[in-house]
Amino acid sequence: MLPVVVVHGGAGHIPKERAQNSTSGVSAAARAGYIVLKGGGSSMDAVVEAVTQLENNPSFNAGCGSVLNVKGEVEMDAFVMDGKTLATGAVSAVRDIANPTQLARLVMDKTSHACLTAEGAKQFARSMGIPEVPMESLITEYSRMRWRKNIAPDANPVECQMGKMGTVGAVAVDSEGVVACATSTGGMLNKMEGRVGDTPCIGCGGYADNNSGAVSTTGHGEAIMKVVLARLILFYMEQGQSAEAASDSALAYMKSRVDGLGGVVTVDPRGNWAARFSSRQMAWAAAQKDTLHYGLYTGEHFTQSIDEPH
Amino acid sequence: MLPVVVVHGGAGHIPKERAQNSTSGVSAAARAGYIVLKGGGSSMDAVVEAVTQLENNPSFNAGCGSVLNVKGEVEMDAFVMDGKTLATGAVSAVRDIANPTQLARLVMDKTSHACLTAEGAKQFARSMGIPEVPMESLITEYSRMRWRKNIAPDANPVECQMGKMGTVGAVAVDSEGVVACATSTGGMLNKMEGRVGDTPCIGCGGYADNNSGAVSTTGHGEAIMKVVLARLILFYMEQGQSAEAASDSALAYMKSRVDGLGGVVTVDPRGNWAARFSSRQMAWAAAQKDTLHYGLYTGEHFTQSIDEPH
Numbered sequence: 001m002l003p004v005v006v007v008h009g010g011a012g013h014i015p016k017e018r019a020q021n022s023t024s025g026v027s028a029a030a031r032a033g034y035i036v037l038k039g040g041g042s043s044m045d046a047v048v049e050a051v052t053q054l055e056n057n058p059s060f061n062a063g064c065g066s067v068l069n070v071k072g073e074v075e076m077d078a079f080v081m082d083g084k085t086l087a088t089g090a091v092s093a094v095r096d097i098a099n100p101t102q103l104a105r106l107v108m109d110k111t112s113h114a115c116l117t118a119e120g121a122k123q124f125a126r127s128m129g130i131p132e133v134p135m136e137s138l139i140t141e142y143s144r145m146r147w148r149k150n151i152a153p154d155a156n157p158v159e160c161q162m163g164k165m166g167t168v169g170a171v172a173v174d175s176e177g178v179v180a181c182a183t184s185t186g187g188m189l190n191k192m193e194g195r196v197g198d199t200p201c202i203g204c205g206g207y208a209d210n211n212s213g214a215v216s217t218t219g220h221g222e223a224i225m226k227v228v229l230a231r232l233i234l235f236y237m238e239q240g241q242s243a244e245a246a247s248d249s250a251l252a253y254m255k256s257r258v259d260g261l262g263g264v265v266t267v268d269p270r271g272n273w274a275a276r277f278s279s280r281q282m283a284w285a286a287a288q289k290d291t292l293h294y295g296l297y298t299g300e301h302f303t304q305s306i307d308e309p310h
Numbered sequence: 311m312l313p314v315v316v317v318h319g320g321a322g323h324i325p326k327e328r329a330q331n332s333t334s335g336v337s338a339a340a341r342a343g344y345i346v347l348k349g350g351g352s353s354m355d356a357v358v359e360a361v362t363q364l365e366n367n368p369s370f371n372a373g374c375g376s377v378l379n380v381k382g383e384v385e386m387d388a389f390v391m392d393g394k395t396l397a398t399g400a401v402s403a404v405r406d407i408a409n410p411t412q413l414a415r416l417v418m419d420k421t422s423h424a425c426l427t428a429e430g431a432k433q434f435a436r437s438m439g440i441p442e443v444p445m446e447s448l449i450t451e452y453s454r455m456r457w458r459k460n461i462a463p464d465a466n467p468v469e470c471q472m473g474k475m476g477t478v479g480a481v482a483v484d485s486e487g488v489v490a491c492a493t494s495t496g497g498m499l500n501k502m503e504g505r506v507g508d509t510p511c512i513g514c515g516g517y518a519d520n521n522s523g524a525v526s527t528t529g530h531g532e533a534i535m536k537v538v539l540a541r542l543i544l545f546y547m548e549q550g551q552s553a554e555a556a557s558d559s560a561l562a563y564m565k566s567r568v569d570g571l572g573g574v575v576t577v578d579p580r581g582n583w584a585a586r587f588s589s590r591q592m593a594w595a596a597a598q599k600d601t602l603h604y605g606l607y608t609g610e611h612f613t614q615s616i617d618e619p620h
Contacts, residue, residue: 194430
């Protein structure tokens with residue numbers, strides 16, 4: 001059953017013309033993470049590699065392709081967690097770097113802190129030799145078009161917000177049975193400057209504990225925060241539920257208690273995994289035993305050999 | 311049993327000459343929160359009032375009296391949560407305002423977001439008409455002395471960090487049985503610029519849910535985050551443990567799993583409360599049935615009439 005990596009490309013409503021790119025993007029990311037694991041890399045190496053690929057892919061709301069805040073700027077959040085030590089690293093509202101997840105990992109590895117925000121995060125990136133990139137290089141025509149549409153006088157921000165692509169993330173178990181998670185996002189379309197969502201908030205955007213498993217979440221950030229979604233799923237698993245049942249229970253609780261939709265990828269330390277969502281769609285892919293699994297709509301589950309081109 | 315408010319002034323090692331100020335400060339804050347509750351105010355009104363008093367008191371590490379970051383500046387975090395709706399508001403790394411907890415409440419009440427950070431939080435404060443205060447007005451001689459001592463070439467930052475005053479906070483239940491929490495901090499002495507600790511992170515610095523209770527935490531922030539301490543206590547209470555037993559179980563878990571010390575104040579919706587800590591000291595006070603309870607060392611529990619001057 002080990003190793004395994006499971007990736008999501010965000011819960012929401014993916015426009016038809018973008019569906020193919022989403023599915024191939026998460027499949028490529030899962031494959032990249034799996035190659036790391038098969039090469040003896042740790043689950044942390046694998047989730048950072050998978051999420052880095054999604055950040056570099058302009059089809060997703062993380063890194064290049066991030067949604068814009070109300071001022072038309074990119075501010076990104078990211079989070080990583082190691083299930084063996086419970087060590088974590090996060091950045092919030094960080095600007096002008098290509099790969100926030102790699103920076104979150106450096107916060108974990110190179111500082112005594114768990115989270116750095118805004119200008120302080122950027123200064124830390126500089127001190128680590130991470131190249132600054134122009135904000136323009138993170139902005140796609142699509143994200144600018146959506147931002148313009150949303151600041152138009154006749155825009156309905158709630159409607160525009162609903163159902164669009166969310167946060168990306170990954171969970172993995174390596175051959176040592178160590179679990180890890182990584183989550184990365186451009187946040188919420190037309191958010192206020194400095195808005196921090198669920199992603200960099202431990203237990204909300206993700207959680208990893210070798211005693212129970214690992215989770216990465218996506219969806220309506222403020223709802224995910226209210227129920228501390230990732231930690232909730234692992235509590236259910238500690239009480240004996242499977243990764244799939246615990247994911248469904250927690251998503252149902254979030255819907256009934258705070259009317260929020262979302263999706264998750266979940267693993268337990270033995271390699272059982274789930275990709276579940278209450279939103280209309282979630283692009284997801286998993287790699288295990290040289291097989292690639294993927295889907296987009298509820299109930300979809302395709303498989304193919306990991307070596308076969310998607 | 312209702313209403314009740316419980317306040318903490320931070321877990322750690324309080325120097326002898328500061329003990330009296332700590333105890334009288336938390337007692338005054340508990341009394342102020344209790345007056346709000348007796349006047350028909352909500353638990354949210356009460357915790358914000360209690361924590362505002364602690365922020366305005368230079369003896370505590372929140373608002374005026376905050377510890378300084380490595381550059382000698384004040385950056386503050388605060389969090390509030392309403393147990394009825396699970397609504398939350400937080401600010402992180404905010405500068406130049408006197409009362410971060412009041413700003414966190416405005417994030418909850420006036421935005422669709424749950425957290426604003428750094429410059430974005432400051433701009434929001436300005437838009438709400440909150441007066442900007444000079445950073446100097448938040449810095450005490452004591453905090454500057456400690457900062458200087460810590461940047462000295464022969465300083466032992468770990469030793470200097472250990473056991474000093476932490477975060478402040480409060481929990482309350484109003485006469486309607488609604489629970490709430492508020493937590494506020496200047497963070498960790500000589501922290502990096504932009505460091506965000508447990509306080510503004512939902513489930514870590516606090517959590518409130520009418521179905522189980524409310525918690526505000528203090529102590530080693532990175533350890534509190536790793537175990538999502540406040541949410542953990544409420545999970546234990548959901549499984550049938552009392553406020554006191556759940557607080558002790560979770561603090562013991564944090565010590566054994568990640569070697570972290572801290573303290574908490576906890577209430578359940580019926581008004582049972584606890585003030586527990588694994589650190590050497592925690593200044594705490596509670597007000598219930600016109601009686602003021604307070605203590606500083608493990609096992610201490612003094613009582614007096616609420617009207618009696620402390």
